[in-house]
Amino acid sequence: MGQYQRLLLIADPDMRHYAALQRAVALAQASGAALHIAMFVQPLAVFDDNFQELPREGQLEKRRLWLQTETAELTAKGIQVTIEVVWNEHPLEEVLVHVAQLQPDLLLKDAQRESALKRVFITPLDWHLLRECPVPVHLLSAAGHPLPRKVLAAVDSASPETQIPGLNDQIIQAATALALQCDAELHLLNTYDLSPAIFWDGAAGAAAWSADFAGELRNSLHLAFNTLADRYGVPSERRHFVMGPAINTIAEFALKIQADVLVMGTVQRHGLSTLLGSTTEYVLYQAPCNILAVKPPAATDAV
Structure with a gap:
């Protein structure tokens, strides 16, 4: 089947x-x-x-x-x-x-590509679907191959209290289903940020860097990422743990490996966060490939 x-x-x-x-x-x-x-x-x-x-x-x-x-x-x-x-x-x-x-x-x-000004004041249907649609949404700007050959799943190994429960699993499961159906390579990407290791040094009157804390933070995030990848049997050569701001790093890495589809998570947003948009929505306009956006379990259960 x-x-x-x-x-x-x-x-x-x-x-x-x-x-x-x-x-x-x-x-x-x-x-x-x-x-x-x-x-x-x-x-x-x-x-x-x-x-x-x-x-x-x-x-x-x-x-x-x-x-x-x-x-x-x-x-x-x-x-x-x-x-x-x-x-x-x-x-x-x-x-x-x-x-x-x-x-x-x-x-x-x-996918509709709009100017930044128009996106703020006239939110296109794509953005609404990313926020509101309870089933996975596959937005395509180009289909170089009828079926994708490389599927890149972007996950977040941050601490559990900052994560959306079950979203990483939904992302990997959706990416796995697409890769299996298309006989495509499945790659797993986790971008991370070490800015919490920067603190204010009152004596020096400037920001300082805690190398020890940065190392501990990176190791903790990397361990969580590998644990997640192990659970789904992703081979080591297709696990990618990359430091950098999420939006630019995800888009650049998708281009680097020539991914056909980038799988990301998205959630319903209201208020100021709606105006600013989510990581997935901004990556949509920068990614060099097509997007597959999925919701966390609580949202999909409502279908």
Whole structure:
């Protein structure tokens, strides 16, 4: 039996992005999963001049025909695929309704890249899905290979009191499922920060560095990381323990090993943290590869 039973693809209404469709078809074919393709058309999101003058039903029919053309050969290949095109002014709500009804193992979507200013004041659907969607979200900006060849899981071995319970396990399990299904290499990455070893030296009137504490901190984090990797049988040559700020270090390392998919955790955020965004959301705009974002167990149980 494959790692996935049901896949949900959110297709772009402008019909110009193909990475998510390519990946969804490849995963469905490899796993035997049923693939449902949903396209949500917003009245103000119709940018194609050929469609703007059409009445609503005409715009929907054009997109149905496009999806039918794109998926025509899939049934002949044994893939169970269904399509729908919906006129909707609130795509996030509609996506979440579909997730609740279909119970997919994975949601796939082409990634939207917005300017920093627009991201602050007009949060794109991608950001909302990272925060709200209870199932793993696979955002794709490019699909160099139909199926990934290298999957990189980014975990955090910080002390338990600062961790989100079960999130590391969810990340590794999602990454493992994808790697197994695609016969891809699974790599495990832990970035760490030794800034707690910096303290204020009143006598010197400047910041000072405690080498002993830094060493103890690093060893503690490394031990926790190896314990986690041991639990999932990750070979030593695919364990990567790297010092540096999380956002830049994760993106740079993904580029270094030429990862196809970066698997990270995300949580629902409110207030100021919503404005600032999470590590996963910022990495989305810097990572040189596609993103698979997962929620901790408490969030997934709510599906």
